[in-house]
Amino acid sequence: MTEIPLEHVHVAPDNESGTAPAVFVLHGRGADEEDLLPVARHLPDGLHVVSLRAPDPLQGGYTWYELDLSAGGLEASQPDAADFRRSLDLVAESVDAAVESYDLDSDRLGLLGFSQGAITSLSLVLEDPDRYAWIVALHGYLADAHADLEPDGIEDKPVFVGAGAGDRVIPESRSAAAADRFDEIGAAVTRGSYPGGHGIGQQELSDVVAFVESQIAKHE
Template identity: 75%
Template sequence: MADLPLEHVHIEPEKPAGSDGSADSDAGSAPAVFVLHGRGADEQDLLPIANELGDDRHVISLRAPDPLQGGYTWYELDLSAGGLENSQPDAEDFRRSLDLIDESVEAAIDAYDLDPDAIGVLGFSQGAITSMSLLLEEPERFAWVVALHGYLPESHADLEPDGIADKPVFVGAGAGDRVIPESRSRAAADRLEAIGADVTYGSYPGGHGVGRGELSDVVAFLESNR
């Protein structure tokens, strides 16, 4: 396991794609997805989802830096706006995690021979919030983003970076989500679309979790953006 700034799990592609799309062990650098878990989970939590995304890409699932209730968190919550449904990331914690993820992506590209032009990021909840923020800071870094049950924090909601035009982004939400209400995810999708991203939005029955229908749509999204 490579020495990255963040603890992680790395799964190598079973079938690295050659230039003709066929399996080729000499193909060189391969695509990758960086996976960012939610609050109180860990780097193992989203692996069942990541394993559905195809066997021709690296999976690097990162662990958040701070322990929380048997898992880990990317940042503490600022609840000053009133309640969990209106929470924002603590600014200092959030900045630290964004920087650690950026450094980990950079280190992993070299350590695992990743294709720097085929890097995606998939996040759930806090991981989705972080994923969309990373995209707005460095849209050229990521080929696509999947953000499930998250929102755009106030610190990033007004950014209009160069390079966001036509960037594929999948935003998923739960119609019954009481942790991050669908309205917050919908607002994130609307904002990203307004600044030019190529947004696919999906609303799904249920609460704060990823069901089979949502996962199927994520897989279809990635298939169409290879």
Template identity: 75%
Template sequence: MTDLPLEHVHVAPDHDAGPAPAVFVLHGRGADEEDLLPVAESLPDDLHVISLRAPDPLQGGYTWYELDLSGGGLHESQPHVEDFRRSLDLIDESVSAATDAYGLDADRIGLLGFSQGAITSLSLLLETPDSYDWVVGLHGYLPDSHLDLTPEGIEGKPVFVGAGTGDRVIPDSRAEAAADRLAEIGADVTYETYATGHGIGQAELADVVAFVEARLR
């Protein structure tokens, strides 16, 4: 396996005919790089899948950052600033390294994240929108550190935001606020809610697959 700054799993596309599009997958808190592979396996076969592992061990899995609960508990949590910055930089470095190592099409790279991975994915999009062709953020939110960013290149960028109406970890109101903010600054946002908790159900998965397929046409 190719060395990247972050441990990872790479699944190559079925047909190797030169540089191909890719999706970088970012798991949630306490999970690992294997956790979202069943989701990634449902995506089109012509994608490279690079599922990254967060840097810090946590309860048998890994985390992208510790939580800042000073704002009022879990429902108002924010990423710990220094941890978050380190993970954003490590992901950025890993995307760059994988693009060279695996011969990815640098103009057709997507991000797919769940929970902490969604928060991280949406933040990366706002930092360098030209680096990503599309983003899927499921059951996440935009952190305070990135709320005021209005980067060039965000206009028309396809973003799918999914939320669960029964989510007791990250309420759908936080995901909706992220979708509203992204739309306000010009992204092409698809926002959907599902009668689920903090997890990805079949209806949500089907909508994600349709969204990604549309980006690859």
């Protein structure tokens, strides 16, 4: 088995036989690889779940990067450039290793991220759009470092962007701006706005599940 750089939880399909699609799950700041498993359990049967742990300890959990607050506080924060680059590379390397280790279908890989995990996921798909069949980014934003990218292969890429109307950690406007940018460069964007704060409520979960089901069905 190929060594996977990031600590993780792997949940295989109950009826695994041969290569199968997968979703890579990226948690938020201060959480860990177990945090989003209750969400992932609602996703379609037959899907591998590989939930990755961020590399750096933080407050009993882990973080993908430290925050750059030079633009004016949490609501205007950006990823620290060096930390962000390291995490992007570690996730990409972990995806490649997991494909080999767990016999994943390399043409049917999805990303599902929350908060910092969503920010990381949005940048990953812009750096290598052909690697991922679809992406779910919940309560995140598009990092300035990647805001001007317009890569080949992003056209018609299915991207779900969810936001909380009452989110005080990452305001809905930042998530909406990310969705707008993906619209501009030709991705197939699905938007969801929900009345809660910085968390995943039942309606958002239902919409995410429906979106993922539709993506899996395209390739069956």
